Amino acid sequence: MNKSNDSLAGIYIHIPFCKQACHYCDFHFSTNSQLRDQLIKMISGELVLQRGYLGDQIVETIYFGGGTPSLLSPHQISGLLSTVYDNFTICDQPEITLEANPDDLNTEYLENLRATGINRLSIGIQSFQQEVLQWMNRAHTQEEACNSFHRARSSGFDNINIDLIYGIPLEQYQQQDDLKQALELAPEHISAYNLTIEPGTLFGHQLKKGSLVEIDEETAAAQFLYTMETLDSAGYQHYEISNYCRPGKQSGHNLGYWNGSYYLGVGPSAHSFNGMSRQSNISNNAAYIRSLEKEQIPSEVELLSARQRLNEKILLGLRREIGIALELCVDTLAINLNASRGNYLSRLVSQELAIIEKNRLILTDKGKLLADSIAEDLFLDI
Numbered sequence: 343m344n345k346s347n348d349s350l351a352g353i354y355i356h357i358p359f360c361k362q363a364c365h366y367c368d369f370h371f372s373t374n375s376q377l378r379d380q381l382i383k384m385i386s387g388e389l390v391l392q393r394g395y396l397g398d399q400i401v402e403t404i405y406f407g408g409g410t411p412s413l414l415s416p417h418q419i420s421g422l423l424s425t426v427y428d429n430f431t432i433c434d435q436p437e438i439t440l441e442a443n444p445d446d447l448n449t450e451y452l453e454n455l456r457a458t459g460i461n462r463l464s465i466g467i468q469s470f471q472q473e474v475l476q477w478m479n480r481a482h483t484q485e486e487a488c489n490s491f492h493r494a495r496s497s498g499f500d501n502i503n504i505d506l507i508y509g510i511p512l513e514q515y516q517q518q519d520d521l522k523q524a525l526e527l528a529p530e531h532i533s534a535y536n537l538t539i540e541p542g543t544l545f546g547h548q549l550k551k552g553s554l555v556e557i558d559e560e561t562a563a564a565q566f567l568y569t570m571e572t573l574d575s576a577g578y579q580h581y582e583i584s585n586y587c588r589p590g591k592q593s594g595h596n597l598g599y600w601n602g603s604y605y606l607g608v609g610p611s612a613h614s615f616n617g618m619s620r621q622s623n624i625s626n627n628a629a630y631i632r633s634l635e636k637e638q639i640p641s642e643v644e645l646l647s648a649r650q651r652l653n654e655k656i657l658l659g660l661r662r663e664i665g666i667a668l669e670l671c672v673d674t675l676a677i678n679l680n681a682s683r684g685n686y687l688s689r690l691v692s693q694e695l696a697i698i699e700k701n702r703l704i705l706t707d708k709g710k711l712l713a714d715s716i717a718e719d720l721f722l723d724i
């Protein structure tokens with residue numbers, strides 16, 4: 343797969359089931375597995391109904407996300423992959439990722455997973471500290487976090503991401519320990535996210551009641567910078583705000599999102615993008631099944647104007663190490679940031695928040711802390 347190609351197309355398959363609810367999570371999932379088999383059948387049906395969505399684009403990445411895709415049997419995964427291969431044009435060596443939780447990864451499962459064609463694992467480790475895992479209500483233990491990784495390696499997985507969460511407001515939390523242990527495992531890719539407290543989650547309720555207090559902005563910034571410095575000195579490339587990799591081991595699937603490539607998302611709550619519009623599926627398993635039984639996809643479509651797409655380019659581009667071109671263009675809409683926002687750009691440079699290199703605006707480490715607000719400042723009015 344050519345990861346620098348801007349015309350990657352991807353398929354995302356959302357598996358909306360989890361063993362238990364993590365206290366910070368606001369993704370769409372259910373802890374009731376009764377509808378699982380029926381829902382997998384309907385996702386397969388949606389793939390068939392959506393076979394024209396990507397036009398003649400070649401699919402280079404397939405991504406099982408969730409929820410917890412590692413709750414599916416290898417048989418269910420290969421069934422879904424067969425439907426993908428039967429209905430879309432797939433490149434010779436697609437990147438096929440499965441998000442997995444450590445407690446699901448026994449050796450037999452991992453070996454069967456390899457046989458389905460999954461060639462990249464994204465393991466939701468989040469932390470190596472038992473108190474933190476319990477506080478977040480993760481289903482795995484500290485021991486399972488490490489063992490699952492070693493078992494995945496022994497089973498032949500040579501492209502593994504681990505997810506980490508920092509910014510934990512617990513006295514006993516040691517960010518250095520998590521990074522040290524992550525580096526000892528030497529994964530190809532690390533995604534490191536600051537804990538965000540979302541309304542509607544248990545942590546969200548606790549925050550509202552005052553029984554949980556978030557870490558202050560200064561500490562969050564210090565932990566972000568520490569993550570960057572530590573992973574950078576260990577040879578990881580910081581290619582997107584929350585993502586680090588060994589050279590050449592970027593997530594092709596996520597690069598597709600950030601490049602504005604086409605993607606089809608199937609399953610409840612999944613999103614799709616075809617260059618002109620975004621489609622969002624209903625976030626309700628039972629309603630999704632009822633609709634697919636009638637061969638109807640329960641989704642809303644939002645047509646995106648050229649301005650919206652250009653703003654999205656700015657937002658996603660500024661999060662990446664390559665930044666954004668100073669001359670941006672979507673359809674017939676073209677802007678030159680030097681001409682229209684010259685003073686603002688000079689201010690960013692003089693405050694050491696950004697550099698301008700080869701006609702691109704690239705945020706510095708300090709600037710990355712303010713990426714979203716800088717993007718907003720550069721947005722065109724809709």
Ligand code: SF4
Nearest residue numbers: 360363364367408409
């Ligand atoms: S396992 Fe993942 S998707 Fe499920 S509740 Fe936890 S964080 Fe959310």
